[in-house]
Amino acid sequence: MSNIQFESVQCRLLKNISFSIEQGESVALMGPSGSGKSTLLKVAAGLLAYKGRAQIGGASIDKLPRHKAGIGYLSQDLHLFPHLNVENNIRLALLFGMGRKISCSDRIAQSLALARATHLAKLKPAELSGGERQRAALARTIARQPNLLLLDEPFSSLDAVNKKDLWFELKQLQTAHCMTMIVVSHDIEEASFLADRILYLRGGELTVEQASRYRNSANEIQSLAVSQPSNYYI
């Protein structure tokens, strides 16, 4: 991404932000509320019109057909479809643009297991707690095995134990599939665990960039997982 700018009706929310991410790398976006983290993530997801250059593998994000972009986006508000149960929310994500034949049932079971949400499969979003909704939405996002995973505060409603287990599962998934990941977080521990690099935003500008303290430290990652990891991973 280079010279990314986004303006709302009232103000300029992103100001000349430039950075690039290697395939398989994970980056955390941190900064105070209103600094432009979620807006930047939406730009990366191709959901907002922007000025500048935003590319995935050399192709402009806004020119890529959505189903071919290989982007998995988890919004802060989750947006689970309220008329479908969790299983069918995930099934819907697997209906189009998967390229090759996949077993939907297997993929659904795997992503639910990874997000620790197997027991929620038959429930509708209105029947779930905040944390359960986050796990269901995460399962839906990872079910497509996207090349680029964009997560906006994915674990903010989870209790500490579930949160750290999911960090581990997600990191394992990201590493196993060489996924590129951008995660927005307010939690330095979470950002350090999940990301190789941390970018700090303030007032729509990129202010600091630093390597994560857990970078390349598999043992440290392992040590942070509270319980045994799931046997399922995609």
Place this chain on the structure above:
Amino acid sequence: MPAMFIAFLFPLVLFSSVIIGAVASLLFYLSPNELLQAFTSAETWFALRLTLSSSLISLIASLFLGIPSAYVLARYRFAGKVVLETLLDLPMVTPPLVAGLGLLFLLGRNNPVGHTLNNLGVEVLFTPLAIIVAQTYVATSVIARSAQATFSQQDTEYRHMAMTLGLSSGWTFILVELPMAAKGLVAAIILGWARALGEFGATLMIAGATRMYIETLPVAVYLSISSGESELAVACAVILLALAFLLLIGIRLVNTAYSTVRIRHVEYSV
């Protein structure tokens, strides 16, 4: 009891009493035997069949016209949108006789539209097809505006989310936006159907009123009361009342079904 509650309750009780009085007068105007006899007459059955069949066809036509119109108005900004919205409101606020008069001139042979239809062999005026045109004209407006309100209330982020999951715009509409709008759309359909069932003024202008031919239930009420056959008029009016009551129950049931959220005891499993 607060004085304001009592003061404001009075008009409510007064108006409710008038409604009850009007309905009861209609229901008890005839003896049960007279009412049964009128119900079973061939003319009543003809009017009921014509009303139901024409209103259902009109409803389908209104859905094809109204839902896409509602979606476009709810989702997109474009020049002339306000003008189109005002135009859509017009059939709802225009007196039905005036709407009928306009349609009469539009579909008449002196008008290019009516002339073209006539050349194509399509006879609209004073045929059962005219009933459908009149009912569709009023029902589409109701359905489009109600559906527009429903689509406008929907968070557009769901649409974005569906698209990041690989759905095209068309599939997002069919699999996400339509089902999510189901409650509002069902209410819009019921309101539109109710409007079509009771359509009279525009029908009278472009289809006329002919016994056992152009005789919907409202037309039957008009013809019967004009010729002093109050039994038939009351029977048809009671059927219309019953249909309206059923539609109201339908709306209530839809609202209840969608507002019932099951609360589940939440257990975290590790």
